[in-house]
Amino acid sequence: MSATEPGTVRQTKLNDVLQAARRCGLVINRQVKIGIVRGVVIGYNIARRGRFNGTRYPLLVKTELGVTKCGLHEVVAV
Structure with a gap:
């Protein structure tokens, strides 16, 4: 089983x-807000x-500066 198949640890962690x-x-x-x-x-x-x-x-967050990838700890819902 490859690491990218459904049910693997990597897939499960991303889903979580x-x-x-x-x-x-x-x-x-x-x-x-970032x-x-x-x-x-x-x-x-x-x-x-x-x-x-x-x-x-x-x-994936779109701002006036462009699109960026963000971690959950970097953003605050407004």
């Missing part, structure tokens, strides 16, 4: 992080590999 984001109210179209910069959640980062993977940075 995405569920935690939704439980915190960080759903698509939710307005948020520090003093306002933005809107536009999606979820489902990347399983790389420097900015979805486990660490599960949110």
Whole structure:
């Protein structure tokens, strides 16, 4: 079984992080702040590999400065 198949530890951890984001109210179209910069959640980062993977940075947020990947600890719902 490969690490990217459903049911593996890596897949489960990503699902847990995405569920935690939704439980915190960080759903698509939710307005948020990253520090003093306002933005809107536009999606979820489902990347399983790389420097900015979805486990660490599960949110895609659009701000006036562009789109960024954010961790749950970096944003506040407004």
